Amino acid sequence: MQSKIDISLPKVLVLGTGGTIAGVSTAHPAQAGYRAGALDIAALVAAAPGIEQLANLQAEQIASIDSKDMGAAVWVQLAGRIRDGLQQGDVAGCVVTHGSDTLEETAYFLHCVLPAGKPVVLTAAMRPATALSADGPRNLYDAVQVAACLQARGLGVVCVLHGRIHSACDVSKAQPTAVDAFSSGERGPLGFVGVQGVQITRQLPSQPPGPLPQTPWQPPRGSWPxxxxxxxxxxxxxxxxxxxxxxxxxxxxxxxxxxxxxxxxxxxxxxxxxxxxxxxxxxxxxxxxxxxxxxxxxxxxxxxxxxxxxxxxxxxxxxxxxx
Structure with a gap:
């Protein structure tokens, strides 16, 4: 899906993988008994009012799964699509919608295998799309703001949830049910996003310590260790x-x-x-x-x-x- 193009806006690639953010339930309250990954990425974009004023969005579906079932096969597919997308000169950044359960794992994998440069932003939701006061639309809106922001370049992969920008190296899911479920521990978030726009409050090395895999990274030819x-x-x-x-x-x-x-x-x-x-x-x-x-x-x-x-x-x- 390609949004209506405004040549004055940056272009952001938005990739969907499923998760609670794309969840649907007919139960009440809607947080109970929902089916993760039921909505496609086009529906998520359409549910975020004003998002088209932030960037020209190119939305694609990579997977439609509950993130508890995430694995290396989807990681490799994501890494390849993101790398190809960011090599396009007109693409400013990339957003990945994801389930919250393994968000930190996917984010860190991508942080290790993708070159630092254009922003790569993962986001999620703690409430399904059909819930009263669903948090997904705002998280997606904020994630696109960060992906389109020049300040966010060179940070490596980040996660944007509940108005906070977390490094993939630091973030973890710290609470199983609260909307404000993610934390960067003692280091704290890299910054914030809200009515004042994107604010980066600290920097960090954009790549993890130790010897890196080969550049450009390639997946193993056989099974993963x-x-x-x-x-x-x-x-x-x-x-x-x-x-x-x-x-x-x-x-x-x-x-x-x-x-x-x-x-x-x-x-x-x-x-x-x-x-x-x-x-x-x-x-x-x-x-x-x-x-x-x-x-x-x-x-x-x-x-x-x-x-x-x-x-x-x-x-x-x-x-x-x-x-």
Whole structure:
């Protein structure tokens, strides 16, 4: 879908993937029992009054899923379409509508594989489109404002929700039901968007730390390296790690374990019995990275990233290493 063109306005590519923002329900209240991803991106754009005054919009549907079902196949498709779109000289930026559950994962993946430059903005909603006071139209409107804004260039991928602009590196879903569900923790948002327009209040490195995948990034030729999350907790004995290692030896390539991300207690500490199993995994050639179940840790190869984003980073690094 291409909006009516006003040559005085920037052009923004808007990609739909489904989620609550495109959800529909006949129940009352409409927040209950809705079907995610029911509306297409053209309907979402049409439901945001005045959005056509911000930019010339080129809207395309990439997927129509509940974001709990998001996976690498859609990530790769998104990355390719965004890269192609932003290479067009008349495109100022890109917006992706997404479900809230895995928004931070998709955002961080795209942040790692896309070059910093033109804005790439993800947005979502906590209420379906048919809900009373649905939050999706305003979030989409704000996201287009940011994507069309010169100030937002060079920030890497950002998420715009509830009037806040979050870095893909920092953002996480911190509340399961509230409209103001997303947080950037102690670092805080990059800026705000509202009646005063777009305000960027802090900068950050536009690419994640550590060695980057090849540029331009290409997806792995085969299957993605399997990286799993393991929790340390009272009584953690390493049985889960050993079960994963045993499954890895089954001969099924999809079960082959390449990495583990450990959510340690406190500052990343791990139960001694679990640590023994992790040492066995490392000796078997499995990459092990440490995080905290409390929040992001400072320092090391994954400075400031939570466990979910470390998993994505590790997948990318392992994929790059194996070609």
């Amino acid at each position: 399997r990286v799993e999350l393991v929790h340390s907790h009272a009584g953690a004995d390493g049985a889960v790690v050993r079960a994963l290692m045993q499954a890895s030896q089954s001969g099924d390539p999809s079960h082959k374990l390449a990495g583990l991300v450990v959510l340690g207690t406190g500052s990343g500490t791990v139960h001694e019995q679990l640590q023994t199993a992790l040492d066995e995994a490392e000796a078997a050639g499995i990459r092990v990275a440490y995080a905290s179940r409390v929040g992001a840790l400072s320092g090391g190869d994954f400075d400031g990233l939570n466990a979910i984003k470390i998993r994505i980073r590790l997948m990318l690094e392992l994929a790059a290493a194996t070609g």
